[in-house]
Amino acid sequence: MSELFTLFIMASALGMDAFSVALGMGMLGLRLRQIFHIGVTIGAFHIVMPLLGMLTGKLLSNYFGMIATYIGGGLLLIIGLQMVIASFKSDEESSIEPIGFGLILFAVGVSLDSFSAGLSFGILGAKTALTVIMIGVMSMILSWVGLLIGARFQKYIGSYGELLGGFILIGFGLKLIL
DSSP states (O other), X not given: OHHHHXXXXXXXXXXXXXXXXXXXXXXXXXXXXXHHHHHHHHHHHHXXXXXXXXXXXXXXXXXXXXXXXXXXXXXXXHHHHHHHHHHHSOOOOOOOXXXXXXXXXXXXXXXXHHHHHHHHHHHHTOOHHHHHHHHHHHHHHHHHHXXXXXXXXXXXXXXXXXXXXXXXXXXXXXXXXX
C-alpha cells in the first residue's frame, strides 16, 4: 500500500510539469475535443518515456548493484532541481500549435523528465506496468485540468505547479540518497 502511495505522489510530481505547461496552453481557447486529444497524447508519452527509462535503468542496475540506489536518488534530485529552476524562469510564448507534429513535439518536450524518472525507477526495481500507467494517467488528468482552468488561473499558479513537483522529486531523491 505504501508503494502505491509513493508511486501516486511521484506520478503527481511528474504530472505537475504537464499541468504547468497546460495552464499556459489553456489560454489558446481550445475546444473540448482538442483538450481531450492533447491530454491523451501527453498521457501516452508519459507512459512511453518512463517505460524506456525503466528498461534502461533495469539494465544498468544489473551491472551496478547497490550503487544503483544512489544513482536513482541522484537522478530524482537533479530532475527536481531542474523543475524548481525552470519554475523561476520567465515563460516564453510557444509558436508550436498543439496539433499534429506540433503536439508530438510538445508531448515529447513535456515528458522528457519522465524518461529520467523512469531510469531511476528501473534502477530501483519498481513495478514497471503499475509505475508507467500511474505516471501516464496522472499526467493525462493533470494536463486536462491544466488546460481547462488555464485561461483563468495561469497568471496566479503557472510556475507554482512545477515548483511543487520539483520539491516533491527533490524530497524523494534525498530520501533515497540518505
